[in-house]
Amino acid sequence: MAKVFSGIQPTGIIHIGNYLGAIKNWVELQEEHDCLFSIVDLHSLTVPYDPKGLGDRIKDALATNIAAGLDPEKATIFVQSMVPEHTELTWLLTTITPVGNLERMTQYKEKSEKQGLLSGLLCYPILMAADILLYKADLVPVGEDQIQHLELTRVIARKFNSTFGEYFPEPQPKLSKATRVMALNDPTSKMSKSIPGSYIALTDDPEEIRTKVKRAVTASDVEGEVSPGVANLFTLLEAFAPKDVYNKFAKDLEDGNLKFSELKPALAEAIVEELTPIREKRQELLAKPKFLEEVVAAGADRARREAKQHMQEIKELMGLNLTF
Numbered sequence: 001m002a003k004v005f006s007g008i009q010p011t012g013i014i015h016i017g018n019y020l021g022a023i024k025n026w027v028e029l030q031e032e033h034d035c036l037f038s039i040v041d042l043h044s045l046t047v048p049y050d051p052k053g054l055g056d057r058i059k060d061a062l063a064t065n066i067a068a069g070l071d072p073e074k075a076t077i078f079v080q081s082m083v084p085e086h087t088e089l090t091w092l093l094t095t096i097t098p099v100g101n102l103e104r105m106t107q108y109k110e111k112s113e114k115q116g117l118l119s120g121l122l123c124y125p126i127l128m129a130a131d132i133l134l135y136k137a138d139l140v141p142v143g144e145d146q147i148q149h150l151e152l153t154r155v156i157a158r159k160f161n162s163t164f165g166e167y168f169p170e171p172q173p174k175l176s177k178a179t180r181v182m183a184l185n186d187p188t189s190k191m192s193k194s195i196p197g198s199y200i201a202l203t204d205d206p207e208e209i210r211t212k213v214k215r216a217v218t219a220s221d222v223e224g225e226v227s228p229g230v231a232n233l234f235t236l237l238e239a240f241a242p243k244d245v246y247n248k249f250a251k252d253l254e255d256g257n258l259k260f261s262e263l264k265p266a267l268a269e270a271i272v273e274e275l276t277p278i279r280e281k282r283q284e285l286l287a288k289p290k291f292l293e294e295v296v297a298a299g300a301d302r303a304r305r306e307a308k309q310h311m312q313e314i315k316e317l318m319g320l321n322l323t324f
């Protein structure tokens with residue numbers, strides 16, 4: 001049984017990119033593996049944020065993920081800051097992580113251009129490596145945008161193992177079929193919570209979903225080629241629609257008969273059908289804060305037991321055994 005770790009930031013918006021790139025995979029993996037899933041609140045502090053709303057955003061991320069199928073009986077679900085070993089291991093790993101590797105991270109370059117050079121943003125991938133390595137995870141189900149961070153996690157694991165003794169496995173990514181869902185309003189960029197108009201949120205109601213799909217950009221620069229926007233709609237159709245519906249439109253595309261006036265409503269209805277029960281379940285869960293509190297308390301408890309044990313072993317390997 002593989003050990004699986006993954007996380008999601010409590011940003012207030014969980015979109016179908018997160019769902020198809022990560023969460024759906026988590027729901028499958030929890031059936032067969034030892035899984036830990038974390039609401040990574042500490043990562044979310046690296047961009048400007050409103051501290052007053054953070055508690056609600058954490059609660060919301062939790063309710064949405066459970067509504068989408070995460071099961072506290074099958075997986076360990078917890079909030080990152082409730083397990084202080086994550087920050088403790090981060091410090092230890094900073095001491096073996098070259099600054100040059102951090103400066104090369106694409107997300108760091110993009111975000112630091114917008115908001116300045118803060119060390120939290122630079123060290124963000126070390127906190128992510130600590131999340132994964134703390135549990136000695138083998139598999140990390142993420143979307144494509146996290147692959148570079150995961151490569152760095154393996155670099156850090158190798159450096160630790162060669163310096164202090166073989167300890168960490170080298171975690172591998174587990175990608176879904178829709179590993180990079182593109183923005184609906186600009187299909188050359190990734191769907192992202194920070195680009196309004198780019199995403200369909202798991203909380204969008206049927207009318208919002210229909211309007212967003214209707215507006216999705218499909219224009220092509222090159223005559224006769226499948227445009228990035230159309231390719232993205234087919235990625236979504238494959239993920240959400242029944243196989244025969246997907247096959248019909250794939251054939252229409254091949255035969256040059258594709259009609260957006262048919263494709264877009266069919267796609268919108270398939271998305272509505274999958275998201276409606278999630279939206280309703282999320283509402284139910286948000287009305288049960290006691291239940292959500294119990295889930296994370298139990299999850300953090302379980303995670304912490306393992307984290308403590310591993311931290312003790314890691315500290316011993318690093319010479320921090322403190323017995324005189």
Ligand code: TYM
Binds near residue numbers: 006010142
């Ligand atoms: P976050 O919160 O930005 O996104 C959560 C997950 O959603 C995936 N994702 C996408 N997949 C496909 N298409 C898209 N357009 C799309 N947008 C987002 C992300 O790849 C991610 O898997 N750094 C991470 C959180 C994290 C983490 C970890 C993940 C912290 N520690 C340890 C794995 C292991 C992040 O910001 O994800």
